[in-house]
Amino acid sequence: MIRKAHAVWRGTGRDGEGNLTTESGVLKDSPYSYRTRFEGQPGTNPEELIAAAHAGCFTMALAFRLQVEGFNPTELSTEAAVSLDQDGGSFRISRSALRVRAVVPGLDGESFKRLAADAEQNCPVSKLLKAEITLDASLA
Structure with missing residues (x-):
């Protein structure tokens, strides 16, 4: 895809x-x-779009992870805060801070934290933020 x-x-x-x-x-x-x-x-702006992508991807990954464990979340609400910092003469995206609040009947807090950490590590956008980037550039 x-x-x-x-x-x-x-x-x-x-x-x-x-x-x-x-x-x-x-x-x-x-x-x-x-x-x-x-x-x-x-x-x-690019940072807002990355934040939306990260929040959406992580939340969906968490929903799937909870489903595999037999839990049906009532609501998962995630905020991603992407930081753009000055880095010498340019800028860099230095961080994406995820904050999730959830209602998951029957799930204890410790298990939720473990499943959320797993979802963060396996979310495709989390992986992208650590990925190799390729570039093909040419003049028209």
Whole structure:
């Protein structure tokens, strides 16, 4: 399975702007810019999208893990906080902090923590954040 997204940027890094579109159409020409990334202007940014992907992936992985153990969660609510930090003359994403709160009838706290840790380690997005990245770059 391969999922795709497309980014188009026009102008300089600080004064330019772009649009993001996903294959599914959930994002269609969604605006992003320096202002949406660093100044809180409406629009999206890469860190917000990574946070959404990590929260969604982890929560689904946890639901599957609980199911395997015979538990049916009433609700799993996860927040992912992705940190963008200055790193010399550039920036780096240094952390994704997951915070999950759950209602799982019949499950004790210690077992929940163990299953949540397993889900975090095996969530594909958690693995991606530790993965090798390849790049194919050429001028048109």
